[in-house]
Amino acid sequence: MTDLLTLEAEVRTDLGKGASRRLRHANKVPAILYGENKESISLTLEHKNVFRAQQEEAFYSQVVTLNIAGKPVECLVKDMQRHPFKQIIMHVDFLRINAKHQVQAHAPIHFLNEDIAAKTGANISHHINEIAITCLPKDLPESIEIDLANLEVGQTLHLSDVTFPAGVTSDDLSKGEDHDLAVVTANAPKTAKAEDDQEAAPAEEAPSAE
Structure with missing residues (x-):
């Protein structure tokens, strides 16, 4: 490489x-x-x-x-x-670039153990595939790894949940909480959601005889 x-x-x-x-x-x-x-x-x-x-x-x-x-x-x-x-x-x-000056770059996200999260029946949705970062050139990561092994159905991971390598900061997080982007979500299975919606819907009343 x-x-x-x-x-x-x-x-x-x-x-x-x-x-x-x-x-x-x-x-x-x-x-x-x-x-x-x-x-x-x-x-x-x-x-x-x-x-x-x-x-x-x-x-x-x-x-x-x-x-x-x-x-x-x-x-x-x-x-x-x-x-x-x-x-x-x-x-x-x-x-x-200068070795002594910080640089802004985009690091690709590598989602780990997505197959484990999918075994729960969740549909995994990636909201972003790279993260804007700032660091010294020597600290540039080839990727940002996010482990999905413990991701639960209905859970969303945000930038604030990501563990960044030493010396690396998120450009978006530095702008405040309003920029805490969603990264990945484990959506409930469509079949289960449909069943829940059906149970929540009121039963139709039988027509009364006149």
């Missing part, structure tokens, strides 16, 4: 839509590197390398190293544009 998160990049001076189109025809990906109060740099990467790397979940949440003219630069993927129906990466935005 480490090799996949290291990409060779070249500085490009030929800019504009026409230049980007020519790059794509040559199986290259136009990109830009910015951040850390430094000048933005327009880059070119090999499409096959970017396409292979973006198939890894870690590509979107872990530190990516760009080798630019032999100099390694650590960054995060901040945005990636894809072709609407072809398997083509159109453009990538990279954000420079």
